[in-house]
């Protein structure tokens with residue numbers, strides 16, 4: 306059966322449920338995903354003075370072909386983008402600055418160090434997002450940064466975060482779409498702290514100093530990312546969920562929720578509406594924790610579908626910023642981007658093809674049998690035929706055909722590294 310024929314049949318099935326399939330596809334085309342550049346080089350970056358990865362995160366695997374220069378990383382991203390339908394954003398970290406072989410301290414990075422990224426983004430019609438890199442550095446060696454007891458260290462990182470926000474502002478001005486500059490810091494303690502309050506008070510003061518520099522939200526949007534624990538900060542993380550929820554709500558900042566940053570049975574899908582009642586300044590790092598914050602490649606699993614359902618049924622697609630955050634060095638890194646990003650889009654399509662009004666109605670009327678029945682029946686609806694049609698329309702390979710392009714690229718490009 307042709308793709309079109311299968312699509313027409315699937316479409317009529319969804320239409321009998323009252324779903325407007327064409328509107329769903331039109332909407333999906335407009336949803337940008339912020340694709341994290343650091344999957345391409347195992348969060349190495351291109352600083353002249355290279356530092357080991359720290360901050361309580363880790364990348365495992367040694368699949369050949371990781372990007373070792375900005376040109377290689379951009380080329381790998383281009384390859385992935387050719388296989389991902391739609392127009393998207395690229396999420397950069399400060400360690401991806403290009404400084405012409407000169408060592409530039411993190412608190413001195415400038416927009417000009419990201420000129421090549423901006424020119425490239427213009428050529429490819431991409432938005433850019435940004436992150437200060439508050440780890441992998443001698444001044445973060447003891448696992449404390451913005452909450453450090455030493456004022457000089459705190460000041461260094463405050464300056465780095467301000468410099469980063471100005472880079473975000475530069476992206477926003479140049480590209481005509483506001484950059485999300487997200488602050489994640491690793492600060493915490495391995496063992497039971499004797500004082501939880503003082504570091505949190507210091508972090509609050511440091512962040513207030515970072516945000517005291519006013520930047521128009523037309524160009525740069527500030528976000529803060531919470532975490533439960535990391536390697537070496539198992540007992541206590543200063544920037545916990547409650548800390549940042551309070552901070553974001555009282556300061557009018559975005560709260561960024563990373564799906565790997567909570568207790569294993571705590572789901573971000575269940576947190577979105579809790580936040581939405583108070584703010585629409587919500588951002589996501591979609592990841593896949595396996596037993597811990599392992600940052601596995603995102604799969605088309607129940608939690609991903611539930612997150613997408615929340616975004617669609619709560620009318621949040623135009624406000625919530627969707628970003629990805631995984632890093633797997635045990636498989637082809639370009640394929641990792643393609644799998645994870647296409648899965649995020651598949652989940653959004655699945656949610657867009659769901660008759661939410663009917664399901665909400667069942668719930669309001671207490672018809673829980675009908676609610677469960679419809680949710681379960683939808684799982685075997687011909688969703689794949691609609692996804693294939695979407696890929697064909699968007700001129701990217703459908704089904705498994707994309708992998709051969711990555712394999713050719715691996716032979717011609719990655720194997721030479």
Ligand SMILES: C[C@H](O)[C@H](O)[C@@H](O)C(=O)CO
Pocket residue numbers: 343348362436489530532563590598630
């Ligand atoms: C590299 C990222 O900034 C980092 O993964 C952060 O977002 C995080 O999730 C740390 O666990």
Ligand SMILES: [Mn+2]
Pocket residue numbers: 489530563590630
């Ligand atoms: Mn994250």
